[in-house]
Amino acid sequence: MSHDALNNAHSRLRMLGEAEGIKYSLKGKIGNTRDAHRLLYLEKTKSAEIEELLLSIIFRTHFEEDGDITSHEALIACGKEAGLDKAEVRNWLKNNGGGREVDRDNEEAGKQGITAVPHLRINGQYELRGTPDSQFLLQILTDK
Numbered sequence: 124m125s126h127d128a129l130n131n132a133h134s135r136l137r138m139l140g141e142a143e144g145i146k147y148s149l150k151g152k153i154g155n156t157r158d159a160h161r162l163l164y165l166e167k168t169k170s171a172e173i174e175e176l177l178l179s180i181i182f183r184t185h186f187e188e189d190g191d192i193t194s195h196e197a198l199i200a201c202g203k204e205a206g207l208d209k210a211e212v213r214n215w216l217k218n219n220g221g222g223r224e225v226d227r228d229n230e231e232a233g234k235q236g237i238t239a240v241p242h243l244r245i246n247g248q249y250e251l252r253g254t255p256d257s258q259f260l261l262q263i264l265t266d267k
């Protein structure tokens with residue numbers, strides 16, 4: 124992606140986020156998010172509410188607060204904020220908890236031709252790569 128295209132994508136993301144009360148900074152470290160995905164599998168063993176809370180915390184940490192979600196320490200802090208025991212999160216990350224599940228998900232995505240996020244597949248009819256326009260997405264979701 125060219126520098127101009129990336130700037131345009133970031134501007135669009137900021138605009139869409141602001142409409143939802145999200146203040147994207149997009150200055151957080153970019154790197155391998157496997158450990159963050161693994162941590163979400165720990166949350167799946169707790170409850171859907173806690174999983175959703177942790178995901179919101181991870182997103183806020185990365186996209187709004189410039190946090191390094193490739194760091195175990197940052198992920199431990201996210202887990203603690205979501206109500207998890209710090210030692211449990213540390214142990215989960217240290218011992219590759221959720222690793223097989225994340226690797227399986229990645230392998231399945233690769234078989235389906237998914238190489239980046241966001242990637243939306245809706246009712247097997249629509250496949251959207253990148254961030255769709257909200258009106259277009261609404262039209263797809265409400266199309267009879």
